[in-house]
Amino acid sequence: MQKPGFAALLREKKFKATPGRVALLAALWEEAKPISVQALAHTLRKSMDEATVYRALEALASSGIIRRVDLGHSHAHYELERVHHHHIICTSCGDVEDVEDIATEKHLENMAARSKRFRSIYSHNVEFFGNCQNCNK
Amino acid sequence: MQKPGFAALLREKKFKATPGRVALLAALWEEAKPISVQALAHTLRKSMDEATVYRALEALASSGIIRRVDLGHSHAHYELERVHHHHIICTSCGDVEDVEDIATEKHLENMAARSKRFRSIYSHNVEFFGNCQNCNK
DNA sequence: ATGGTTGCAAACAATTTGCACCAAA
DNA sequence: TTTGGTGCAAATTGTTTGCAACCAT
Numbered sequence: 001m002q003k004p005g006f007a008a009l010l011r012e013k014k015f016k017a018t019p020g021r022v023a024l025l026a027a028l029w030e031e032a033k034p035i036s037v038q039a040l041a042h043t044l045r046k047s048m049d050e051a052t053v054y055r056a057l058e059a060l061a062s063s064g065i066i067r068r069v070d071l072g073h074s075h076a077h078y079e080l081e082r083v084h085h086h087h088i089i090c091t092s093c094g095d096v097e098d099v100e101d102i103a104t105e106k107h108l109e110n111m112a113a114r115s116k117r118f119r120s121i122y123s124h125n126v127e128f129f130g131n132c133q134n135c136n137k
Numbered sequence: 138m139q140k141p142g143f144a145a146l147l148r149e150k151k152f153k154a155t156p157g158r159v160a161l162l163a164a165l166w167e168e169a170k171p172i173s174v175q176a177l178a179h180t181l182r183k184s185m186d187e188a189t190v191y192r193a194l195e196a197l198a199s200s201g202i203i204r205r206v207d208l209g210h211s212h213a214h215y216e217l218e219r220v221h222h223h224h225i226i227c228t229s230c231g232d233v234e235d236v237e238d239i240a241t242e243k244h245l246e247n248m249a250a251r252s253k254r255f256r257s258i259y260s261h262n263v264e265f266f267g268n269c270q271n272c273n274k
Numbered sequence: 275a276t277g278g279t280t281g282c283a284a285a286c287a288a289t290t291t292g293c294a295c296c297a298a299a
Numbered sequence: 300t301t302t303g304g305t306g307c308a309a310a311t312t313g314t315t316t317g318c319a320a321c322c323a324t
Contacts, residue, residue: 016298016303037288049306054289056304070207070262074314075288086248088255097254104244111223111238112265118225118234121267125207128249130258153278153323174313186281191314193279211289212313 013063020048021056025065025080033096034069034077034087071096072129086126092135099128150200157185158193162202162217170233171206171214171224208233209266223263229272236265 006025007017015021027043028035035043037057041050048056057078060066069077071089085100112121143162144154152158164180165172172180174194178187185193194215197203206214208226222237249258 011299018298018304020305051290051307052305059304068209070209072205072207072262074213076211088249088252088258090255095254097252099248099251101244101248101251104241104248107238107241107244108263108265111236111241111263112225112267114238115225115234115236115265117232117269117271118227118265118267119270120273121225121265123267124263124265125209126245126248126261126263128245128252128255128258128261130249130255130260132254133256134254136257148324155279155323157280188282188315189280196279 009065013065015059015063020044020052021060023047024053024056025060028066028078028080031079033098034071034079036073036075036077038075040078067123070125070127072127086128088128088130090132090135091129092131095132095134097132146202150202152196152200157181157189158197160184161190161193162197165203165215165217168216170235171208171216173210173212173214175212177215207262207264209264223265225265225267227269227272228266229268232269232271234269 006022006029009025010017010021023044024040024047027040031040037050037053040057041048041053044053057066057068057076061068061078065081066078067081069079069087071077071087071094072091083100084105085098088097088099089095108124108126112118112124115121143159143166146162147154147158160181161177161184164177174187174190177194178185178190181190194203194205194213198205198215202218203215204218206216206224208214208224208231209228220237221242222235225234225236226232245261245263249255249261252258
């Protein structure tokens with residue numbers, strides 16, 4: 001994926017392209033994996049107040065520009081919405097690896113389609129937990 | 138699933154079968170769906186201090202008796218570990234429905250097996266987000 | 275007897291909110 | 300000029316911890 005024009009992307013989604021939000025998206029791009037709000041706020045400490053980071057993350061996540069990810073910790077992580085994928089988390093060292101598989105995605109859609117009370121399902125998260133090779137010695 | 142003997146279950150996993158923990162498991166059994174720590178602590182207010190609820194939940198979850206579930210809120214939920222299944226969450230009213238599908242589970246295993254850095258994967262979570270029929274009018 | 279468990283209080287961490295001000299469109 | 304976005308501070312909410320006492324085994 002090419003680095004997108006973040007300002008244009010924001011305007012496209014009806015947001016104002018403020019320097020802070022552009023910096024936020026750039027930081028997520030740089031990170032290239034889920035980052036905690038605290039770490040992100042620290043990175044952006046020159047550009048954005050922590051409360052504003054929270055507000056921006058929520059707004060951008062509900063517009064689909066970014067994605068909220070749960071890694072089993074007691075605080076949220078976010079990442080740029082790129083190619084659809086999921087995560088494997090090492091419960092020992094916290095390391096995260098991406099996984100993707102088209103065939104599985106189809107099955108996930110089927111699974112969701114079985115619901116009786118839900119007709120519209122617009123997203124899903126999948127997380128695997130295990131130990132990476134470093135921690136499994 | 139039959140209602141288990143919680144005291145015996147606890148001892149089996151090398152825990153002490155205290156009245157509080159038995160009450161906790163009974164409460165999760167009653168609830169029959171993911172419950173927030175706060176709601177659980179409120180239910181158990183006569184049996185267990187909130188801090189103890191947190192400690193018990195963590196211990197029981199890492200032994201596999203119960204399961205921690207992320208519903209996209211900013212606090213944890215737990216449920217009894219029963220038949221393996223996942224959840225669809227209504228992002229409007231918060232309602233939760235269970236989903237399960239053996240075929241999909243096989244594919245999830247395949248997906249996880251593709252990892253390069255992870256050999257041992259012991260659990261996974263899947264959550265779908267959408268709107269239930271009530272909220273989708 | 276003894277080590278896991280608990281209550282209570284306090285500390286800590288994560289997230290949200292009110293409000294006046296600012297700046298992008 | 301209008302309204303979304305921001306900083307700052309304070310309030311909330313969620314979670315963890317220390318320690319002495321307790322009780323299930």
